[in-house]
Amino acid sequence: LLGPDLHVDLDRADLRRSLQNVLRDAVRAGRLPAGTRLPSTRTLAADLGVARGTVTSAYEQLVAEGYLTARRGSGTAAGSVPSAAAAMPEAAGSARPRIRWDFTPGQPDLSAFPRAAWATATRRVLASCPNGDLGYGDPQGSRALRQALAGYLGRARGVLTSPEQIVVCPGYTSALSLIAAVLKAGGTRAGPDAGGPRIGFEDPSLPHHREVVAHAGLAVAGVPVDERGIRVGEIETSVVVVTPAHQYPTGVTLDPARRTQLADWARRSGGLVIEDDYDGEFRYDRQPVGAIQGLAPGHIVYAGTASKTLAPGLRLAWLALPPELVGPVVAARRMIDRHPGVLDQLVLADMIGSGAYDRHIRQCRIRYRARRDRLVRVLGERAPAVTIRGIAAGLHALAELPAGAPAEQELIAQAQQRQIAISGLAGHWISAPARRPGLILGYATPAAHAFEPGLAALAGLLTAVVRPGRG
Amino acid sequence: LLGPDLHVDLDRADLRRSLQNVLRDAVRAGRLPAGTRLPSTRTLAADLGVARGTVTSAYEQLVAEGYLTARRGSGTAAGSVPSAAAAMPEAAGSARPRIRWDFTPGQPDLSAFPRAAWATATRRVLASCPNGDLGYGDPQGSRALRQALAGYLGRARGVLTSPEQIVVCPGYTSALSLIAAVLKAGGTRAGPDAGGPRIGFEDPSLPHHREVVAHAGLAVAGVPVDERGIRVGEIETSVVVVTPAHQYPTGVTLDPARRTQLADWARRSGGLVIEDDYDGEFRYDRQPVGAIQGLAPGHIVYAGTASKTLAPGLRLAWLALPPELVGPVVAARRMIDRHPGVLDQLVLADMIGSGAYDRHIRQCRIRYRARRDRLVRVLGERAPAVTIRGIAAGLHALAELPAGAPAEQELIAQAQQRQIAISGLAGHWISAPARRPGLILGYATPAAHAFEPGLAALAGLLTAVVRPGRG
Numbered sequence: 001l002l003g004p005d006l007h008v009d010l011d012r013a014d015l016r017r018s019l020q021n022v023l024r025d026a027v028r029a030g031r032l033p034a035g036t037r038l039p040s041t042r043t044l045a046a047d048l049g050v051a052r053g054t055v056t057s058a059y060e061q062l063v064a065e066g067y068l069t070a071r072r073g074s075g076t077a078a079g080s081v082p083s084a085a086a087a088m089p090e091a092a093g094s095a096r097p098r099i100r101w102d103f104t105p106g107q108p109d110l111s112a113f114p115r116a117a118w119a120t121a122t123r124r125v126l127a128s129c130p131n132g133d134l135g136y137g138d139p140q141g142s143r144a145l146r147q148a149l150a151g152y153l154g155r156a157r158g159v160l161t162s163p164e165q166i167v168v169c170p171g172y173t174s175a176l177s178l179i180a181a182v183l184k185a186g187g188t189r190a191g192p193d194a195g196g197p198r199i200g201f202e203d204p205s206l207p208h209h210r211e212v213v214a215h216a217g218l219a220v221a222g223v224p225v226d227e228r229g230i231r232v233g234e235i236e237t238s239v240v241v242v243t244p245a246h247q248y249p250t251g252v253t254l255d256p257a258r259r260t261q262l263a264d265w266a267r268r269s270g271g272l273v274i275e276d277d278y279d280g281e282f283r284y285d286r287q288p289v290g291a292i293q294g295l296a297p298g299h300i301v302y303a304g305t306a307s308k309t310l311a312p313g314l315r316l317a318w319l320a321l322p323p324e325l326v327g328p329v330v331a332a333r334r335m336i337d338r339h340p341g342v343l344d345q346l347v348l349a350d351m352i353g354s355g356a357y358d359r360h361i362r363q364c365r366i367r368y369r370a371r372r373d374r375l376v377r378v379l380g381e382r383a384p385a386v387t388i389r390g391i392a393a394g395l396h397a398l399a400e401l402p403a404g405a406p407a408e409q410e411l412i413a414q415a416q417q418r419q420i421a422i423s424g425l426a427g428h429w430i431s432a433p434a435r436r437p438g439l440i441l442g443y444a445t446p447a448a449h450a451f452e453p454g455l456a457a458l459a460g461l462l463t464a465v466v467r468p469g470r471g
Numbered sequence: 472l473l474g475p476d477l478h479v480d481l482d483r484a485d486l487r488r489s490l491q492n493v494l495r496d497a498v499r500a501g502r503l504p505a506g507t508r509l510p511s512t513r514t515l516a517a518d519l520g521v522a523r524g525t526v527t528s529a530y531e532q533l534v535a536e537g538y539l540t541a542r543r544g545s546g547t548a549a550g551s552v553p554s555a556a557a558a559m560p561e562a563a564g565s566a567r568p569r570i571r572w573d574f575t576p577g578q579p580d581l582s583a584f585p586r587a588a589w590a591t592a593t594r595r596v597l598a599s600c601p602n603g604d605l606g607y608g609d610p611q612g613s614r615a616l617r618q619a620l621a622g623y624l625g626r627a628r629g630v631l632t633s634p635e636q637i638v639v640c641p642g643y644t645s646a647l648s649l650i651a652a653v654l655k656a657g658g659t660r661a662g663p664d665a666g667g668p669r670i671g672f673e674d675p676s677l678p679h680h681r682e683v684v685a686h687a688g689l690a691v692a693g694v695p696v697d698e699r700g701i702r703v704g705e706i707e708t709s710v711v712v713v714t715p716a717h718q719y720p721t722g723v724t725l726d727p728a729r730r731t732q733l734a735d736w737a738r739r740s741g742g743l744v745i746e747d748d749y750d751g752e753f754r755y756d757r758q759p760v761g762a763i764q765g766l767a768p769g770h771i772v773y774a775g776t777a778s779k780t781l782a783p784g785l786r787l788a789w790l791a792l793p794p795e796l797v798g799p800v801v802a803a804r805r806m807i808d809r810h811p812g813v814l815d816q817l818v819l820a821d822m823i824g825s826g827a828y829d830r831h832i833r834q835c836r837i838r839y840r841a842r843r844d845r846l847v848r849v850l851g852e853r854a855p856a857v858t859i860r861g862i863a864a865g866l867h868a869l870a871e872l873p874a875g876a877p878a879e880q881e882l883i884a885q886a887q888q889r890q891i892a893i894s895g896l897a898g899h900w901i902s903a904p905a906r907r908p909g910l911i912l913g914y915a916t917p918a919a920h921a922f923e924p925g926l927a928a929l930a931g932l933l934t935a936v937v938r939p940g941r942g
Contacts (some may be wrong), residue, residue, distance in 0.1 A: 002893050016585060024629065024765075028631065057757075061760070064727050065730070065760055065761040065765070065766075066730040066731045066734060066763065079766075080730060080731070081734075097506065106607070110602040110603065111602045116597075118597060119594050122590060123594075124591050126589060127586070131582045131584070131918065132581065134782035135782065135784055137784050156687075160499065170812065173808055174809070177807050208805075215803075235942060264551070271908075289863075292537065294499070295536075295550075295552055297553075311605035312607045313605040313607065313608050313813035314813070314814040315810065315811065315813075316812070332686075336644070336648050337641050337642060337644055337645040341811075343784070344815065447602060
């Protein structure tokens with residue numbers, strides 16, 4: 001009647017549903033072209049050996065869905081539906097060689113993620129949180145997490161804030177795009193130039209963050225970085241994004257005099273500093289230097305994240321805002337994503353409260369410190385022409401290559417042939433003078449068991465291709 | 472030396488750190504005004520009975536942080552820091568009466584959230600997911616969830632899609648704002664009018680969704696809704712947002728002929744339909760009508776959510792996109808929030824895979840159906856002048872009030888005095904002719920134990936204030 005597969009697919013346990021599926025698929029696949037008359041319900045029921053009501057109800061359902069049409073007096077017919085939508089083809093498997101040793105920056109050691117502690121905290125949260133916590137939440141973020149963060153940030157990062165000034169965001173990208181949207185809308189003293197203020201970024205800095213700001217419709221301007229951090233005197237914008245604890249990617253720390261100068265600049269000019277404290281928890285040669293936010297809390301947006309302390313996949317970050325920015329940021333948030341998922345927020349609050357978060361950070365600090373020491377020593381021995389720049393901190397080091405070294409792209413390609421992933425410095429510059437090539441080495445990325453063999457492979461590569469410079 | 476509290480606060484277990492805290496607080500609180508000379512490290516160490524190195528290192532740290540300044544030859548002095556940032560005052564406790572019976576729409580019964588199943592799935596995910604899953608994830612959403620959703624949506628909602636066309640979003644607000652951003656940027660055939668296309672919305676519809684689109688910079692136009700759903704012939708925009716399974720807030724379902732007409736309109740005009748299938752899983756008088764997306768998958772964006780099936784706090788929603796929209800949406804997503812948190816995604820994928828998600832929906836369907844039946848019966852008996860509109864579906868019903876009933880705002884205020892929260896229809900209209908007042912009753916909102924007494928309270932209110940109409 002409708003082709004052989006009609007009978008084959010009928011599921012006797014749920015006749016109506018399976019009949020519907022068969023008919024729907026037949027219309028979709030073009031086996032029943034638009035306008036094709038279907039048998040009467042009585043005929044089809046007899047043919048299939050099912051109750052007539054089953055067929056009637058299946059027809060009705062498909063008429064309601066538009067796969068069939070019913071016209072009084074002319075029975076039921078197939079509707080007009082495009083035959084099988086073009087499914088997107090799977091991306092063809094790329095032919096890149098497999099990577100064994102991953103030294104790209106930006107991720108912590110994911111094998112160290114505290115899975116057991118997270119599961120325990122999740123169970124505790126699910127056993128105890130009020131039902132109301134599962135509903136539409138506070139666009140500022142869960143109060144429990146904001147309270148935990150206010151305590152943590154004051155204690156660990158010297159941030160001067162309160163739960164009322166904290167906004168939890170699903171990651172720093174979201175936090176930055178949210179602030180950019182607010183600045184673009186001119187909702188703060190930092191605007192309103194027509195079109196919103198230009199945003200200063202350290203030169204070099206992470207391209208993705210500049211793209212996020214540009215995507216929000218704001219122009220970007222570079223501010224040079226030297227061995228003492230961003231050159232505050234050369235800021236020409238009213239808003240500037242900085243990484244004072246551990247400049248990305250150069251790895252330098254902002255000099256004490258520059259810290260004061262930056263806070264003074266913001267206070268005097270009415271400018272806004274966005275402090276991207278992405279890895280401030282990790283300093284190995286001394287106690288972490290506190291956030292600059294504490295020097296001018298009314299003029300500095302502090303941004304922290306769990307992406308380096310726990311895992312980027314969580315998408316958890318936070319802003320400590322000057323009071324007058326809270327309202328505009330929360331208002332924008334309501335129109336963009338309402339609020340971050342509550343469970344992850346409550347679990348993180350639980351882990352901060354129980355001390356598990358601090359404990360995890362301390363353990364990571366010890367491990368990453370050892371890794372950085374090994375990196376410096378092994379490369380110093382085996383590739384002495386390579387200079388490791390920056391302070392002993394964070395999850396990455398900048399390896400400056402000597403004159404005469406291969407170009408970054410060539411080095412990256414050679415690394416790939418040895419199954420090593422590394423990342424180049426070149427794309428991070430805003431201005432474009434000729435500079436020495438460099439590699440940004442993410443030494444936290446490999447899992448624990450892979451670090452030493454990976455480091456040996458990396459040293460082997462650099463020994464082979466980087467000779468002491470002639471320049 | 473620095474005031475009596477210096478000694479009080481010193482923690483002998485971590486002298487350096489506590490000394491730093493004391494000094495930092497003193498500078499912040501203004502007890503050490505800018506420029507105040509501090510004792511030499513030798514003097515202070517002797518005074519406190521601690522090693523000189525402890526004081527030296529605390530001074531250095533605070534100089535690095537900017538709280539102190541050190542000038543060669545002139546010792547150490549307090550830095551210039553604003554005394555105690557103005558913390559935002561706590562929002563003053565509002566004087567609204569406590570709500571006992573909550574019938575506002577938009578939320579499922581949160582007391583029914585499958586906490587145990589969620590905790591179990593979380594444990595399973597954390598015990599088994601590869602480390603790489605915890606890193607920066609796929610901006611389209613975790614592949615495991617997209618696969619699970621493609622199967623679920625085909626099976627449960629008749630959506631014709633594939634994992635490659637699904638984009639997971641942190642809630643429908645985020646999904647809608649993302650699409651609006653793409654349309655605004657003119658990245659699709661639906662644009663580009665200068666300024667982006669106007670977006671049609673059902674009149675009435677949820678104001679928040681129109682605000683989300685307006686916030687993205689697009690203009691909004693209303694399309695009338697009658698007893699058969701949106702009047703397709705009156706769409707004058709190139710993009711339209713619809714709620715075909717269960718129109719919000721009127722509760723009508725889109726008539727079969729209109730479904731076909733809408734799909735035809737999209738195909739013929741090259742327009743784009745955004746199908747907001749917010750509660751399509753819940754239909755009580757018959758099997759749910761499938762999504763219209765299957766009628767014209769190349770022209771209809773399907774949007775589903777876990778906010779009604781599980782809980783809004785999760786912030787999990789999904790789009791099934793026409794193939795050519797996937798690229799622009801994912802590109803925009805990278806600049807807005809990268810991707811939703813991975814753990815919630817993997818847990819939901821696990822629950823769909825294990826059948827726990829379908830089981831939960833079936834249980835909820837039975838419960839909500841019983842609630843709706845009770846609502847219709849009890850109000851029919853005790854407040855017969857009130858007409859319940861719309862089909863037996865979803866989590867809300869529209870209660871139309873007779874002529875002569877109090878105005879919505881007055882009714883809402885009277886309800887509040889009886890500790891009942893209800894929501895009015897008025898704010899949902901785009902056009903503004905005089906219409907009968909109505910209440911949108913969210914019968915899923917109360918916890919199970921609160922439903923019957925809440926319904927009795929609601930009926931009592933309506934009996935008391937709504938008399939049969941004279942018009």
